[in-house]
Amino acid sequence: MGGLKEFRIYFDNPLATYYGGQVVSGYLSVKLDKEKTMRGIEVRFRGRAEVEWKESRTVRDSNGKSRTVWETYSACESYFENRKYLVGSEQGDMALPVGNHAFPFILTLPNNLPSSFEGQYGNVRYTVKATMKRPWKFDHDAKAAFTVLSQLDLNSERNIQEPYKAVKEKFLCCCCCKSGPITLIATVPVTGFVPGQDIPIFLEVDNTNTDVVISNIICKLKKTVWFSARHLGHDKVRKTEDKVASVETNEMVGLTGCGNWTLKLKVPSVPASYLKHCNIIDIKYELGIKGVIDGPHANMKTEIPIIIGTIPLVSFFPNMVPASAPPMVPRDSDLPPSFNEVVGGGEPALGWNVNPTPKSSPYPSKKDVVPGPYPPGGSAPYPPPPGGSSPYPPPPGGSAPYPAPPGESSPYPPRPGGSSPYPTKRGPSDPYAPPTVLSLNPPPGVHGPQPPTAGLSRTSAPYAPSAPFDPNPPYPDMPPPSYEECVFGRKDIKENDDSDHTHGEMGFAPRYPMYQFNQ
Known part of the structure; x- marks a missing residue:
């Protein structure tokens, strides 16, 4: 070089x-x-x-x-x-x-x-x-x-400190026959979390009225980003979706059966919701729950909106510890x-x-x-030491004090208006x-x-x-x-x-x- x-x-x-x-x-x-x-x-x-x-x-x-x-x-x-x-x-x-x-x-x-x-x-x-x-x-x-x-302080967000329940029902049809419904219920205690925190997910499945098998339930935290731009005066938005993290039951619910689980999904290091103060990019999160049905039937799906913040809810403070490293x-x-x-x-x-x-x-x-x-620039790089005189001549125009921080006296020479x-x-x-x-x-x-x-x-x-x-x-x-x-x-x-x-x-x-x- x-x-x-x-x-x-x-x-x-x-x-x-x-x-x-x-x-x-x-x-x-x-x-x-x-x-x-x-x-x-x-x-x-x-x-x-x-x-x-x-x-x-x-x-x-x-x-x-x-x-x-x-x-x-x-x-x-x-x-x-x-x-x-x-x-x-x-x-x-x-x-x-x-x-x-x-x-x-x-x-x-x-x-x-x-x-x-x-x-x-x-x-x-x-x-x-x-x-x-x-x-x-x-x-x-x-x-x-x-x-x-x-x-993004979650304590300042509305309606996120209450439990949220998502319910999905599905009827199965084959020719002229109809059975069901299958009921899938997903509940979270709050809808605001921070990176490092577990999202507790309570799942219930009622399959007593069908003869199909629910082979798995998958919970996925998804990030959606909207990008806004313009071409020749025409505005347009493009959207991307990414999987942040996921967890699943890996257990099936058989014929005329029921099941319930409590899963935990840890939030990794991700940006906070909304991307505050930016007008051309927006970020939102949701928890998607999918019940996988065997056979030629469409899966069951439901969503829970999630807000990711930078300051957790105060109700979780007792469960927090300092980071493992300083x-x-x-x-x-x-x-x-x-x-x-x-x-x-x-x-x-x-x-x-x-x-x-x-x-x-x-x-x-x-x-x-x-x-x-x-x-x-007319300012001295060094103040006179306490009790001594500065080796520098005074700046043109005299002097005025620098502001000192609260509780401290400034050792620096004054300057007008600055x-x-x-x-x-x-x-x-x-x-x-x-x-x-x-x-x-x-x-x-x-x-x-x-x-x-x-x-x-x-x-x-x-x-x-x-x-x-x-x-x-x-x-x-x-x-x-x-x-x-x-x-x-x-x-x-x-x-x-x-x-x-x-x-x-x-x-x-x-x-x-x-x-x-x-x-």
Whole structure:
């Protein structure tokens, strides 16, 4: 790759899972064994939903000849798109020297985002893409997807906390004879569940009035997705159906017999119902019950509507236990490289310095400071230490205080009318982080604060980033979930604007909350 050994995006949260309003942070790792000339490196955050499919139809021309034409139905919703240079700019060239470089970024997500979703004809996808822009050469791209979750609290849904009974009767006819009915009854105690929870299904079959055999009863949880799109002003909807999970009795009900069973069907990691905040994709679930009748008779079928949420009904809290592993503790192999692994050895490079100030002090020592004006933007990268004076001159126009988080005093210098670009707490859940991508490159000669992964070894435990953490949980006593990849597996996330020079994992599966219940 012409001296480029690594060009990859890492998230501070190894599971890369967040809720709307939380902070996404990480860094771009660039490893060079040869100097690179470039315009700079730009990072783009994007969140959007897309739907697309093609349909063919036959048309006839004026001569009566028929031909096949293809029509593309498509739709798109954009939730955000932010761009910023981590180093360099559109103007002029720069040289990135040999070495290991780590360029941090940070973004506060908007509220009310739909959950990540990957389907056959559309998706809701959130990505970070970094581009090394090179004059007169192919650009290098690095891309990574992350999961965003939208809460669906089952306790706020109507009519799901009551039992639901589905009854199906069937008469059998042969020539002029009629027998029956066969009666199939399926009951569930509620109709709202979360991933990891068992759906109890109570089945009854009355076959006393026929001479046929019911060989099996199959219960299947089915997901139906509707994709809405348009072609030349014509709206159309395409539907897909997938089996999520199933269970069956494997027992028959013989002639003039009866039977009853209690089955349990566990809900795997799947997206919540409705796909809230998305107007072009909709998701619904239902529990289908099928009684298999031997002979030339049609099977019996009935359905029960099911809602899959992200917060379970409070009535089930006593049966819940914390996830078997800490909610955000990944396997060792899931951890991104430590900061020292990224920038260890070699000469100081752009981005994070290879000899950062110890984590206990966010202030540079005076011998490391190069006096001079503030960097572009008129804000100081470092406040004066308590009781000391800043080596930087005051910014033009005076100063005004940064807001301090509740219960804390801000050590940062004031700025007129603005909020601090420096998180008061290091970590992906910082509520005071800025709402745009931010490069935290110290000025030349100044050692910056350590990046979030500094000092983290692969054996340190627990590594529990607080990205999927609600500082004001609606149910403080609810045991936390784990976050597992969707049961339908990874999908290819390569898009039209991705080139053959795009680095990164192109297979992605969203993660959804998975709860653990007592058996």
